[in-house]
Amino acid sequence: xxxxxLLIGKRVRxxxxxxxxxxxxxxxxxxxxPTELFLxxxxxxxxxxxxxxxxxxxxxxxxxxxxxFISCAGIHDNGIYNNNQLVVETEKEMIRQSExxxxxxxHSKFGTKSMTKICDFADINMxxxxxxxxxxxxxxxxxxxxxxxxxxxxxxxxx
Numbered sequence: 001x002x003x004x005x006l007l008i009g010k011r012v013r014x015x016x017x018x019x020x021x022x023x024x025x026x027x028x029x030x031x032x033x034p035t036e037l038f039l040x041x042x043x044x045x046x047x048x049x050x051x052x053x054x055x056x057x058x059x060x061x062x063x064x065x066x067x068x069f070i071s072c073a074g075i076h077d078n079g080i081y082n083n084n085q086l087v088v089e090t091e092k093e094m095i096r097q098s099e100x101x102x103x104x105x106x107h108s109k110f111g112t113k114s115m116t117k118i119c120d121f122a123d124i125n126m127x128x129x130x131x132x133x134x135x136x137x138x139x140x141x142x143x144x145x146x147x148x149x150x151x152x153x154x155x156x157x158x159x
Contacts, residue, residue: 074112
């Protein structure tokens with residue numbers, strides 16, 4: 001959600017399955033701005049604001065993106081996890097349709113597995129987390145060719 005706010009007013013195209021992100025961008029843009037927003041259709045997953053299922057998958061499969069930014073419920077020594085199969089299928093499609101993919105996860109996600117595996121470390125380019133993250137399997141992440149970035153304040157350097 002924080003990432004979306006940083007992109008408002010930038011010359012970017014955002015493809016999302018999140019009604020919350022779409023609403024944030026819509027409400028915070030002032031007049032005509034260069035930020036273009038594409039919203040996937042699908043089933044509204046309860047209490048998440050996410051559009052998922054076959055229609056979301058189909059919509060996302062029609063686009064190509066330079067970057068995919070996804071969240072997760074857990075990062076364990078063998079990959080990235082989330083807590084709903086329909087959400088995971090949409091995230092997998094986002095990764096497939098992008099040149100580079102980034103997982104945004106705070107320190108609480110490390111060492112946690114959830115219901116469904118999104119991907120292996122080798123399937124993504126980067127994990128960005130906060131400087132409180134304890135990552136005993138950092139070498140596994142880096143050996144997979146995935147960059148692990150710890151930031152003091154996720155909003156530093158953005159304006």
